Amino acid sequence: MSIFFLSDFGVRDHYVGVVEAVIEKIAPAARVVHLTHGVPPQDLRNGSWQLWAASPHLPHGSIVLAVVDPGVGSERRAVVVETERLTYVAPDNGLLEAALAEQTVKRAHALTDPAYRLRDVSATFHGRDIFGPAAAHLASGVDPAAFGDAVDALAPLGLLPRDAAYGEVWTFDHFGNALTTLRAPEEAPTAITVSGRRVPWVETYASVGPGEALALRGSSGLVELSVRDGSAREALALTEGAEVRLVP
Incomplete structure (x- = not known):
């Protein structure tokens, strides 16, 4: 199972590597493919475009781990969203809106069950402690519904490609x-x-x-x-x- 990883972490620090290490400990057979870690810090506009542009080219059944999370540690939700082609793990902050608009969303669930995150969750690094583990558990066969309650509506960003003048x-x-x-x-x-x-x-x-x-x-x-x-x-x-x- 492939996990396509996008973030604003950059490559200077250990952040990307330690998320991949957490994934490997949980799902050693999973293959992590790095889409990009060059999204400018906290830039949801750029992150949403990157996901929108990349998603049509990803293999059917893949997991997409997307972490651009200026609201980390706040009350914003962490979610898993399954479409007819891909399964996304991301913060619910509008990052996914454009990519999801061109797919059929089958279901979405909040990432709340502590069984599928690290024991000690930092207020500043949910990529390592919540999102990475969730992607790994999905790659190991855990059903999206196991992570938490169903989510009816996801947060918008208000940026969608359109046919217009x-x-x-x-x-x-x-x-x-x-x-x-x-x-x-x-x-x-x-x-x-x-x-x-x-x-x-x-x-x-x-x-x-x-x-x-x-x-x-x-x-x-x-x-x-x-x-x-x-x-x-x-x-x-x-x-x-x-x-x-x-x-x-």
């Missing part, structure tokens, strides 16, 4: 490309406007010269704003939430 900058990737909430239309627009600036629509990064801004269909099917050989975030002074509009 306007949207917003969802987040930025490692290269400084701006990923928007707009699905790229079948009929290509002539341009995109963002923060009062008009950016031409092209097919590839090479369609413009070095340092020039462009808009195109990104690899996940969203409208993407870029600068060739540069960072759109820096060059265009873009921010998350900036309004984006299609120009027919």
Whole structure:
């Protein structure tokens, strides 16, 4: 059984390694695949995009361990959510909303049974003490219903890809490309406007010269704003939430 692990832990400290160690102690046969640990600290917008973009490519039946948890130690719930394809273990803080919107949720349960967490639960490291163990127990065959009561509604984040003429900058990737909430239309627009600036629509990064801004269909099917050989975030002074509009 594969566990796909995403977090904002980075790779400098021991956090990722110790979560994997906890998983191995509980489920030694499980295989941990690291999706990314480069989500910016506490950045739910970026984490939600990463999960949304990655989920369609994960093998059927996999477990997704997602930990971006600015509310760790608070009353926010820890949950396991089963869809027709994947099972997610994560905080209930909107992180899963976009990924789940394109799947059929079969059931969701709170992670409350102490039998499936570490004995001493830290107020600051639920990835190690709650989420990692839950993912490991799932990989060992524990049914999601065993973890706790059913959950009817999950917390929203309010960021969903859509087919529309306007949207917003969802987040930025490692290269400084701006990923928007707009699905790229079948009929290509002539341009995109963002923060009062008009950016031409092209097919590839090479369609413009070095340092020039462009808009195109990104690899996940969203409208993407870029600068060739540069960072759109820096060059265009873009921010998350900036309004984006299609120009027919």
